[in-house]
Amino acid sequence: MNENNRSEDDFFRDLLSKSKLDLPFSDFEENVMGQIEKEVLHQHDFSREFRLSRFFFIMGSLFGIILSVLLTQIHEPIFGINSMNLTLLFEVIFASVLFTQIDTLIKFRKWMSAKGEDQD
Amino acid sequence: MDELYIRKVLNGDSDAFRYLIRNYKDIAYSLAISVVKDEYLAQDVVQIAFVKAFTKLSTFKGKSKFSTWLYRIVINEAFNAIRKRKYEVVSFEGSPAFTTPDIDSFSLEMDAEEQRYYINEALKMMSAKESLALRLFYLEENSIDEISGMTGWTASNIKVILHRGRITMKEILMKQYDTDKKILQS
Numbered sequence: 208m209n210e211n212n213r214s215e216d217d218f219f220r221d222l223l224s225k226s227k228l229d230l231p232f233s234d235f236e237e238n239v240m241g242q243i244e245k246e247v248l249h250q251h252d253f254s255r256e257f258r259l260s261r262f263f264f265i266m267g268s269l270f271g272i273i274l275s276v277l278l279t280q281i282h283e284p285i286f287g288i289n290s291m292n293l294t295l296l297f298e299v300i301f302a303s304v305l306f307t308q309i310d311t312l313i314k315f316r317k318w319m320s321a322k323g324e325d326q327d
Numbered sequence: 328m329d330e331l332y333i334r335k336v337l338n339g340d341s342d343a344f345r346y347l348i349r350n351y352k353d354i355a356y357s358l359a360i361s362v363v364k365d366e367y368l369a370q371d372v373v374q375i376a377f378v379k380a381f382t383k384l385s386t387f388k389g390k391s392k393f394s395t396w397l398y399r400i401v402i403n404e405a406f407n408a409i410r411k412r413k414y415e416v417v418s419f420e421g422s423p424a425f426t427t428p429d430i431d432s433f434s435l436e437m438d439a440e441e442q443r444y445y446i447n448e449a450l451k452m453m454s455a456k457e458s459l460a461l462r463l464f465y466l467e468e469n470s471i472d473e474i475s476g477m478t479g480w481t482a483s484n485i486k487v488i489l490h491r492g493r494i495t496m497k498e499i500l501m502k503q504y505d506t507d508k509k510i511l512q513s
Contacts, residue, residue: 216465219465220468222442222463224465225442226357226450228357229353233376235370238374240345240348240372243377244341284506303341
């Protein structure tokens with residue numbers, strides 16, 4: 208058939224249909240499934256660790272709040288330190304740790320949503 | 328059919344992902360090799376893309392075809408791979424004096440296997456964007472809109488790339504063919 212009789216698109220469609228390639232690696236499927244299995248295991252470990260760290264974060268926060276409330280009830284010096292100063296020192300440390308942890312949590316959430324950005 | 332297997336994977340049956348691998352690995356490989364021009368790197372790219380598709384499958388909402396979504400991941404990974412490895416893909420530069428001869432002789436004088444060899448060699452010599460656009464448009468028969476969705480290129484950009492790709496391919500094919508013919512005749 209002469210090229211003049213058919214459109215350029217048909218010509219290229221015909222030409223490119225001959226360029227079909229088969230993946231030349233027979234173990235490809237097994238390799239991918241092996242990596243997927245590893246990924247599944249990693250995800251399980253990751254979600255367990257994440258649940259644990261969330262649990263300890265909540266427990267630590269509650270414990271810190273309770274302790275700072277209890278410290279305000281004590282009016283006697285502790286280890287020779289004025290209870291007011293000790294309470295203040297504890298609250299400053301507690302607030303710093305709490306805010307650092309909240310910041311880490313926000314960054315982690317941002318990273319998680321960036322990981323799942325390939326929405327269709 | 329894809330939806331059924333996607334649902335199975337999302338419900339915890341990782342093995343159901345094999346169906347998607349078998350169904351799309353060859354096309355994904357064709358697309359990857361269009362960009363990276365190397366068999367082993369293309370295999371790595373497709374492997375990474377499938378693992379990524381598996382881990383992100385929950386973000387696939389079915390608004391587009393699964394193939395479109397998967398090919399977008401493959402194409403992104405392929406361009407990332409050449410960027411990371413600073414791969415310098417040497418593409419064919421047609422000489423200004425070169426005129427395109429009648430390409431019909433190419434189709435008529437060769438058997439299918441020879442044609443396949445020449446076409447794939449030509450695609451390897453072309454720029455990543457041109458060979459990718461030609462494969463997506465003519466081999467996979469994707470529309471300009473679908474290609475735009477997969478690559479992020481604008482419709483007018485794709486038309487320009489396709490136009491340039493057609494010219495480059497004809498030039499490479501005829502140049503290769505003429506060279507080989509002269510060698511055989513001498």
